[in-house]
Amino acid sequence: MSTISPIAEPQSAPRDYRIVALIGPPNSGKSTLFNRLTKLRQKVGNYPGVTVEQHTGQIPGFKDLTLIDLPGVYGLEPFSEDERVSLDVLNGRMPGQARPDAVLLVLDATNLTRQLQLAASVISQGLPTLVLLNMSDLFAKRGGHIDVLSLAQELGAPVAMISASNGTGLEAVDRFLRQGQGNAEHNANLLHVIPNPPQARQWAAQVRTRAGYRAPIPSAWSRRLDHVLLHKYWGPLIFLVVVGAVFQTVFGIGKPLSDAFQNVLNNFGNYVAGALPPSFLTSLLIDGIWKGVSSVLVFLPQILLLFFFVGVLEDSGYLARAALISDRTFRGVGLNGKAFIPLLSAYACAVPAIMATRTIENKRARFATIFIAPFMTCSARLPIYTLLIAAFVPNIPVVGVLLSARAAVMMSLYVLGFLAAFATAKLLNLTDALKASQMPFVLELPEYRLPTVQSIALRLLDRATVFLKQVGTVILCVSLVIFILTSLPLQNGQAPPLEQSAIATLGHVIEPVIKPLGFNWKIGVGLLTSVVAREVMVGTLGTIYGTDPNTHSLPLQAALRDDLSLPGAIALLVFFAFAMQCTSTLAVVRRETNGWKWPAIQFLYMSGLAYVSALVANQVLSLWW
Amino acid sequence: MQPGCNMSLARSSDFRYSLHIRPFQSGFLVSSPVLPQSASLLDLRPGETGVIDSLDLPDQVQQMLLRFGFVAGAEVRFSRSAPLGDPLLYTVEGTDVALRADTARRILLLPRDPADRPSESR
Numbered sequence: 238m239s240t241i242s243p244i245a246e247p248q249s250a251p252r253d254y255r256i257v258a259l260i261g262p263p264n265s266g267k268s269t270l271f272n273r274l275t276k277l278r279q280k281v282g283n284y285p286g287v288t289v290e291q292h293t294g295q296i297p298g299f300k301d302l303t304l305i306d307l308p309g310v311y312g313l314e315p316f317s318e319d320e321r322v323s324l325d326v327l328n329g330r331m332p333g334q335a336r337p338d339a340v341l342l343v344l345d346a347t348n349l350t351r352q353l354q355l356a357a358s359v360i361s362q363g364l365p366t367l368v369l370l371n372m373s374d375l376f377a378k379r380g381g382h383i384d385v386l387s388l389a390q391e392l393g394a395p396v397a398m399i400s401a402s403n404g405t406g407l408e409a410v411d412r413f414l415r416q417g418q419g420n421a422e423h424n425a426n427l428l429h430v431i432p433n434p435p436q437a438r439q440w441a442a443q444v445r446t447r448a449g450y451r452a453p454i455p456s457a458w459s460r461r462l463d464h465v466l467l468h469k470y471w472g473p474l475i476f477l478v479v480v481g482a483v484f485q486t487v488f489g490i491g492k493p494l495s496d497a498f499q500n501v502l503n504n505f506g507n508y509v510a511g512a513l514p515p516s517f518l519t520s521l522l523i524d525g526i527w528k529g530v531s532s533v534l535v536f537l538p539q540i541l542l543l544f545f546f547v548g549v550l551e552d553s554g555y556l557a558r559a560a561l562i563s564d565r566t567f568r569g570v571g572l573n574g575k576a577f578i579p580l581l582s583a584y585a586c587a588v589p590a591i592m593a594t595r596t597i598e599n600k601r602a603r604f605a606t607i608f609i610a611p612f613m614t615c616s617a618r619l620p621i622y623t624l625l626i627a628a629f630v631p632n633i634p635v636v637g638v639l640l641s642a643r644a645a646v647m648m649s650l651y652v653l654g655f656l657a658a659f660a661t662a663k664l665l666n667l668t669d670a671l672k673a674s675q676m677p678f679v680l681e682l683p684e685y686r687l688p689t690v691q692s693i694a695l696r697l698l699d700r701a702t703v704f705l706k707q708v709g710t711v712i713l714c715v716s717l718v719i720f721i722l723t724s725l726p727l728q729n730g731q732a733p734p735l736e737q738s739a740i741a742t743l744g745h746v747i748e749p750v751i752k753p754l755g756f757n758w759k760i761g762v763g764l765l766t767s768v769v770a771r772e773v774m775v776g777t778l779g780t781i782y783g784t785d786p787n788t789h790s791l792p793l794q795a796a797l798r799d800d801l802s803l804p805g806a807i808a809l810l811v812f813f814a815f816a817m818q819c820t821s822t823l824a825v826v827r828r829e830t831n832g833w834k835w836p837a838i839q840f841l842y843m844s845g846l847a848y849v850s851a852l853v854a855n856q857v858l859s860l861w862w
Numbered sequence: 863m864q865p866g867c868n869m870s871l872a873r874s875s876d877f878r879y880s881l882h883i884r885p886f887q888s889g890f891l892v893s894s895p896v897l898p899q900s901a902s903l904l905d906l907r908p909g910e911t912g913v914i915d916s917l918d919l920p921d922q923v924q925q926m927l928l929r930f931g932f933v934a935g936a937e938v939r940f941s942r943s944a945p946l947g948d949p950l951l952y953t954v955e956g957t958d959v960a961l962r963a964d965t966a967r968r969i970l971l972l973p974r975d976p977a978d979r980p981s982e983s984r
Contacts, residue, residue: 311929311930312929314925347956348956348957350931350955350956351929351930351931351955351956351957438933438935438936452956455956463941463942467942467944467945467951468945469945470945472944472945473945473946557960561944561949561951561960562944562945562946564944564948564949564962565944565946565947565948566946568948568962574949598926676922676923676926677919677923677926677927677961677962677964677965678949678960678961678962678965679926679927679930679959679960679961679965680949680959680960681930681957681958681959681960682951682957682958682959682960683958
């Protein structure tokens with residue numbers, strides 16, 4: 238169990254706190270408090286060897302103080318990784334992280350009944366702890382009552398009522414932090430309470446009575462909303478409408494934003510290229526690095542839009558209901574409702590989606606979700622889809638004005654990805670490739686709340702930073718490598734024409750293998766470069782056809798039409814739908830599954846599926862066309 | 863004696879008969895002439911409350927459920943089921959928690975005193 242540090246020897250002089258940990262259950266408003274205390278001075282990192290994110294921040298006015306935002310936990314038992322990490326950090330057992338000097342414990346005042354047990358676990362770690370009862374505004378408004386002083390006596394730690402969203406009561410935090418080691422060491426005599434659940438409950442009940450705790454009346458609004466949103470007929474209907482609306486907006490607004498952003502990035506690149514003298518280094522900088530980096534940046538509008546919606550849905554409390562509604566469907570393929578958010582996010586980008594699977598406690602379901610997430614049609618597939626569809630599908634209406642042939646093909650590709658995901662999940666379920674995990678599906682439904690602008694904005698900033706860091710570093714390296722391959726072997730100190738570069742040689746090497754799919758060596762070069770990132774394909778094709786003296790004046794679409802048959806084009810689309818072409822995804826999967834085994838299996842499976850499907854598509858369709 | 867009590871005749875070893883009167887227990891118990899089964903969370907109807915007796919689940923799962931308040935002695939109220947019938951929404955110690963039917967089935971309730979029950983006929 239936990240260990241208590243012995244009462245410290247008297248210090249010669251009170252020292253300020255250097256490291257303070259912030260801990261509390263999910264839905265207690267802890268993040269809101271963290272954001273309020275640190276404003277924008279936050280950093281995201283990782284704890285070594287685990288998939289838990291490390292959030293640290295600085296508090297204005299406390300120069301040497303680092304605030305660690307520990308993951309939301311219900312207790313300190315080593316079940317889930319989050320709780321293990323929290324316990325390790327509090328005990329000073331986390332490598333690379335010094336033991337905190339003090340703890341800020343955030344509890345939901347409206348839900349104290351259950352959360353006192355966490356308080357016992359945390360306080361008994363022996364660190365000076367300030368217990369913060371959050372949501373005091375709601376608590377008071379709904380008729381809750383508690384005697385703060387009595388509670389403090391019972392717990393043996395100072396207690397303060399705060400409202401992180403309003404910013405009230407935070408002077409207590411200030412005072413606590415300023416006092417530093419001047420705070421009295423309290424004796425952690427609560428140790429006896431924790432190991433024994435019935436005893437723990439009894440203790441909690443006693444504390445509640447002695448502190449005069451009266452729970453507030455639950456919000457009537459939540460019940461009323463649930464009556465509609467979880468209604469037998471209206472519930473699923475509203476759910477589908479919400480999902481549809483999210484998609485519509487993300488792609489309806491996101492795409493034009495992306496295109497505009499792309500222009501800005503291109504113009505910037507051209508400007509810099511014009512300003513610098515032509516040289517190998519300039520070429521490296523612009524064609525290599527900037528092209529690669531901007532190909533990632535261009536997706537930022539869509540990703541941010543999607544995360545905005547996910548943020549609003551989550552903060553408002555609706556996402557839990559959505560997980561509830563979708564659980565039944567997911568269960569049929571061996572997943573659970575908590576896979577809903579990750580799989581929805583995967584439509585923007587699989588990288589943050591896979592990171593979002595941490596909320597799934599059931600290990601098996603989590604791995605399955607990670608495994609199928611890349612099948613969801615991510616934004617990176619759109620450029621090549623758009624290019625091929627524009628080149629090969631005539632612009633004719635299918636359902637009048639509502640649906641054109643091109644839109645129909647695009648939609649079918651989305652459906653294809655979705656079906657592949659579910660089929661794969663079913664396959665994993667049947668073969669029981671993953672050992673069955675016992676953890677049941679348990680979901681807490683928070684009360685409905687109005688999301689605040691501040692919390693959403695900070696969340697977006699956080700997610701964007703993570704995305705850019707993750708993807709940026711990988712893509713940067715990869716773009717450099719590709720650039721080098723296209724620039725070698727040097728001819729007279731100059732980069733060779735593309736057909737004679739190293740990468741073209743590789744393309745010729747694989748041509749026999751991809752010929753049955755309807756692809757030639759040029760497409761082969763594109764496939765090689767896009768193994769690392771799908772979006773690179775379009776740029777590579779442009780370069781190949783652009784520099785080919787026979788085609789450099791023709792638009793890329795026409796060039797493709799000459800070089801690729803219709804069955805070949807469809808095979809290429811199918812290939813892109815199924816293939817794993819994203820080193821960033823593989824990197825994240827490696828991190829989240831703590832090993833190379835799963836990324837390797839995923840890569841082989843998806844590549845195999847892509848190859849076979851494209852082969853079948855090309856061969857079968859060639860019989861007609 | 864209350865209406866609805868079970869009465870049974872027992873024969874003791876010395877061939878004397880005694881009358882046993884048991885207060886009416888079933889209602890949401892699955893009635894069987896031979897063996898009364900324990901009720902589970904699954905047997906609650908919307909709005910009904912039960913008190914947990916025990917959890918027929920592995921230790922690790924029990925520990926996890928403990929977090930959410932599902933522990934022997936806790937009062938649980940069944941709110942509603944999700945639109946497709948599963949999972950089920952319960953309120954325990956002021957929090958709304960959703961569980962799947964398989965899990966709910968294994969959380970056993972104490973038999974209830976008929977005086978507590980809202981009046982309705984089964």
